[in-house]
Amino acid sequence: MAPESTSDVDMKAEILAAAAELFQRDGYSRTKVAAIARAVGITPPTLYWHFESKEDILFEFLRTSLQEFLNRIEAAIAGLTDPVETLRAFAVAHTRAQLSQLEQAQTFLSMTYSRTQLASSLPKERYELIRELHRRHLDSARDILRKGAEQGVFDVPDLNATAFAILNICEYSALWFQPGGPLTVEQVAEMNGEFALRIAASPHEPRKE
Amino acid sequence: MAPESTSDVDMKAEILAAAAELFQRDGYSRTKVAAIARAVGITPPTLYWHFESKEDILFEFLRTSLQEFLNRIEAAIAGLTDPVETLRAFAVAHTRAQLSQLEQAQTFLSMTYSRTQLASSLPKERYELIRELHRRHLDSARDILRKGAEQGVFDVPDLNATAFAILNICEYSALWFQPGGPLTVEQVAEMNGEFALRIAASPHEPRKE
Numbered sequence: 001m002a003p004e005s006t007s008d009v010d011m012k013a014e015i016l017a018a019a020a021e022l023f024q025r026d027g028y029s030r031t032k033v034a035a036i037a038r039a040v041g042i043t044p045p046t047l048y049w050h051f052e053s054k055e056d057i058l059f060e061f062l063r064t065s066l067q068e069f070l071n072r073i074e075a076a077i078a079g080l081t082d083p084v085e086t087l088r089a090f091a092v093a094h095t096r097a098q099l100s101q102l103e104q105a106q107t108f109l110s111m112t113y114s115r116t117q118l119a120s121s122l123p124k125e126r127y128e129l130i131r132e133l134h135r136r137h138l139d140s141a142r143d144i145l146r147k148g149a150e151q152g153v154f155d156v157p158d159l160n161a162t163a164f165a166i167l168n169i170c171e172y173s174a175l176w177f178q179p180g181g182p183l184t185v186e187q188v189a190e191m192n193g194e195f196a197l198r199i200a201a202s203p204h205e206p207r208k209e
Numbered sequence: 210m211a212p213e214s215t216s217d218v219d220m221k222a223e224i225l226a227a228a229a230e231l232f233q234r235d236g237y238s239r240t241k242v243a244a245i246a247r248a249v250g251i252t253p254p255t256l257y258w259h260f261e262s263k264e265d266i267l268f269e270f271l272r273t274s275l276q277e278f279l280n281r282i283e284a285a286i287a288g289l290t291d292p293v294e295t296l297r298a299f300a301v302a303h304t305r306a307q308l309s310q311l312e313q314a315q316t317f318l319s320m321t322y323s324r325t326q327l328a329s330s331l332p333k334e335r336y337e338l339i340r341e342l343h344r345r346h347l348d349s350a351r352d353i354l355r356k357g358a359e360q361g362v363f364d365v366p367d368l369n370a371t372a373f374a375i376l377n378i379c380e381y382s383a384l385w386f387q388p389g390g391p392l393t394v395e396q397v398a399e400m401n402g403e404f405a406l407r408i409a410a411s412p413h414e415p416r417k418e
Contacts, residue, residue: 027236158392161400164385165378172377176369183367191370198407 012050014040016064019057028058028121059126062119066133072097073137083148084202087166090144091196094137094170095189102174141167148200155201166196221259223249225270228263237267237330268335271328275342281306282346292357293411296375299353300405303346303379304398311383350376357409364410375405 018039022031033054037047051057076093080086119130141163148154156162170192177188227248231240242263246256260266285302289295328339350372357363365371379401386397 157400157403158396160385161382161392161397162404164382165401165404168377168381168384169374172381173370173373175377176373183370187367188370191366192374194366195371195374195408198410199404201407 008050011040011042012060015042015047015050015057016061019054020061020065023058023061023118028054028118033057055122055126058118059122059130062115062122062130063133065115066130069097070133070136073140077140077144083144083151084153084197087144087148087154087196087200087202088193090141091166091170092189092193094167095173095192096185098171098174099177099179099185099188102177102179138163138167145200148202153202162199165199169195169199217259220249220251221269224251224256224259224266225273228266229270229274232267232270232327237263237327242266264331264335267327268331268339271324271331271339272342274324275339278306279342279345282349286349286353292353292360293362293406296353296357296363296405296409296411297402299350300375300379301398301402303376304382304401305394307380307383308386308388308394308397311386311388347372347376354409357411362411371408374408378404378408 015036019031019036022035022039026035031054033047034044036054036057037044040047051060073090073093076089077086080089119127122130142159145154145156145159145162149156173188173192177183177185224245228240228245231244231248235244240263242256243253245263245266246253249256260269282299282302285298286295289298328336331339351368354363354365354368354371358365382397382401386392386394
């Protein structure tokens with residue numbers, strides 16, 4: 001197969017965006033390929049030229065959006081070595097990614113909810129691949145916490161419980177944040193960065209002995 | 210109408226439990242009243258003797274389970290006056306309620322997700338009543354934080370952001386907690402109590418000036 005042209009890539013992205021909206025609005029099983037094609041303004045045969053099946057569309061949507069999320073976080077902490085700085089940047093970037101997404105596409109209360117549910121429509125092998133991407137993010141949080149604990153700058157009662165506490169604060173900011181409301185994305189992101197350090201009881205907020 | 214007998218109350222509870230499982234498994238709109246009746250082992254007319262409509266069942270399920278949740282939290286903080294003690298008890302009770310529920314009914318990754326989605330199937334007025342119950346929990350968290358900030362024992366950068374950070378840690382513990390796994394419900398609840406105080410930068414974890 002010849003390398004994809006720019007317009008092919010654009011068309012794929014358009015199909016994914018339209019499909020994502022329909023999957024999340026109507027549910028995966030109730031969304032027909034014909035409806036996705038119609039939403040993009042193409043015929044089903046044209047759609048099938050880009051994706052072999054509805055499942056392929058779902059998998060690509062989940063995989064690419066998660067990969068993009070991971071890339072943003074990795075870019076934000078690249079080059080940082082101090083665990084305190086890294087943890088703050090990690091939480092800020094996670095929150096920023098969640099909330100800016102919300103500002104772009106206000107259709108859903110939470111993309112995350114829908115995505116977790118959508119992933120469960122995938123066959124086992126592909127579901128595991130998506131879970132693996134999620135796990136990479138969790139591993140990254142645990143690594144930062146472990147390093148900080150080893151260096152004595154964090155107090156981490158349990159690696160998983162602490163990592164998830166921080167991830168959940170960032171992830172579910174999208175549930176209460178109101179675009180155009182009293183707080184900006186940046187303000188919430190900065191606060192979550194601060195909360196992450198407080199949770200890890202970083203040197204900025206040492207525990208009283 | 211005569212007061213309900215114990216067996217009526219039991220039957221109602223059974224219907225609600227069966228309906229909740231079906232709603233969450235198949236979605237509200239796809240669940241037929243006949244299927245709920247079948248799951249309980251009664252006829253549709255018997256079911257209609259207890260509930261006038263499928264919507265009534267959904268509303269009652271959401272209302273009673275939320276009310277029960279609120280009662281547990283209120284009981285846990287009743288009589289406490291110190292904001293530090295109260296915040297810890299609040300977070301511990303919230304986590305305990307979420308996780309013990311998960312231990313009882315392992316069918317779902319998250320009851321909360323499903324409930325939020327289910328509530329959106331209600332007509333506006335009833336939806337608002339459910340939201341009002343949710344808001345009561347949020348108000349309770351904000352009250353504790355406000356009191357602590359006023360007494361100078363908490364450092365709260367923003368009341369909403371801080372309250373939601375704490376609520377989300379407790380609420381979404383259910384997403385990663387594994388019943389029978391390395392941590393017990395009590396251990397996670399205690400850690401979340403500690404994290405809540407760290408987030409509020411309580412006297413136990415004062416900020417470095």
